[in-house]
Amino acid sequence: MDAAPALERLGGIAGARDLLRLTTRRRLRRGLARGRVVRLSRGHYALPTADDARQVASRLTAIVCLRSAAAHHGWALKAQPHVPELMVRRGRKLSPEQRAGVSIHWANVADDQVVDGVTTPLRTVVDCARILPFDEALAIADSALRSGLVTRADLDAIDVRGAGADAVRLVLRHADRRAANPFESVLRALCVEAGIVVEPQAAVDLGTGTIHPDLVCHALRLAFEADSWSFHASRKAHRRDCARYNLLVINGWRVLRFTWEQVMHDQAYVRWVLAQVARSVGRPEVAAVIVSPAQAAAAG
Numbered sequence: 001m002d003a004a005p006a007l008e009r010l011g012g013i014a015g016a017r018d019l020l021r022l023t024t025r026r027r028l029r030r031g032l033a034r035g036r037v038v039r040l041s042r043g044h045y046a047l048p049t050a051d052d053a054r055q056v057a058s059r060l061t062a063i064v065c066l067r068s069a070a071a072h073h074g075w076a077l078k079a080q081p082h083v084p085e086l087m088v089r090r091g092r093k094l095s096p097e098q099r100a101g102v103s104i105h106w107a108n109v110a111d112d113q114v115v116d117g118v119t120t121p122l123r124t125v126v127d128c129a130r131i132l133p134f135d136e137a138l139a140i141a142d143s144a145l146r147s148g149l150v151t152r153a154d155l156d157a158i159d160v161r162g163a164g165a166d167a168v169r170l171v172l173r174h175a176d177r178r179a180a181n182p183f184e185s186v187l188r189a190l191c192v193e194a195g196i197v198v199e200p201q202a203a204v205d206l207g208t209g210t211i212h213p214d215l216v217c218h219a220l221r222l223a224f225e226a227d228s229w230s231f232h233a234s235r236k237a238h239r240r241d242c243a244r245y246n247l248l249v250i251n252g253w254r255v256l257r258f259t260w261e262q263v264m265h266d267q268a269y270v271r272w273v274l275a276q277v278a279r280s281v282g283r284p285e286v287a288a289v290i291v292s293p294a295q296a297a298a299a300g
Contacts, residue, residue: 003031011076129171145177
């Protein structure tokens with residue numbers, strides 16, 4: 001896999017160790033030479049999402065926002081924006097030429113919510129929660145908490161009002177720094193939408209030891225695993241995972257495993273599975289939304 005697609009799979013930012021599980025040093029050097037990958041510091045790489053947005057924002061005297069701002073802050077994303085996402089103040093007019101190749105959002109921003117032409121971390125989280133789909137916004141909020149640029153206290157102190165306030169509250173309520181990556185965050189978002197309350201990386205005591213599945217629903221004794229071959233490529237890791245899954249089942253847990261491709265690109269299937277799980281635990285009102293994989297695919 002080339003370095004740029006590998007980085008996108010990892011959220012747009014990664015250390016050399018994780019990146020080289022998916023690509024080679026030769027391909028990484030080629031990506032750097034072609035400008036498809038940028039080196040942030042020794043051993044840390046990113047897609048040029050933030051750099052591209054800063055250049056266009058400077059030309060238009062605009063503010064970098066949403067996913068472009070999240071990339072600037074060094075956060076992992078479910079998906080990179082197709083074009084730079086920029087913000088201008090309400091009432092400002094831009095010509096068709098100025099708007100070409102960018103996504104413009106009109107909003108009034110306080111001076112203390114912008115630093116060096118980019119929305120601040122907290123403003124970025126709120127904007128993403130208000131505008132983006134729930135799964136993308138949750139992945140960004142989780143990453144923001146992991147980075148330390150936003151704290152749980154910051155999120156709890158926000159008084160949300162106006163259009164999209166309910167969407168913002170949903171993201172802020174479920175944001176959790178324990179989620180390891182956007183893959184896990186998106187899977188958790190789908191569980192939340194299915195009415196299944198899960199906790200990321202929660203401890204499960206199996207008597208012979210404590211393990212931490214990717215997502216846990218203690219009340220229903222359900223464990224969800226976001227299975228990515230990029231992090232479980234060795235035989236040792238595979239053996240460890242199999243032993244862990246077997247122990248969970250022996251101790252009365254049900255384990256559901258989803259691949260990266262399913263969670264990111266085949267969400268109709270994941271929703272169908274979660275609906276069947278909801279039905280099996282007495283939540284038919286959730287399961288009734290999608291009744292078969294074929295219908296799920298059609299609905300998607």
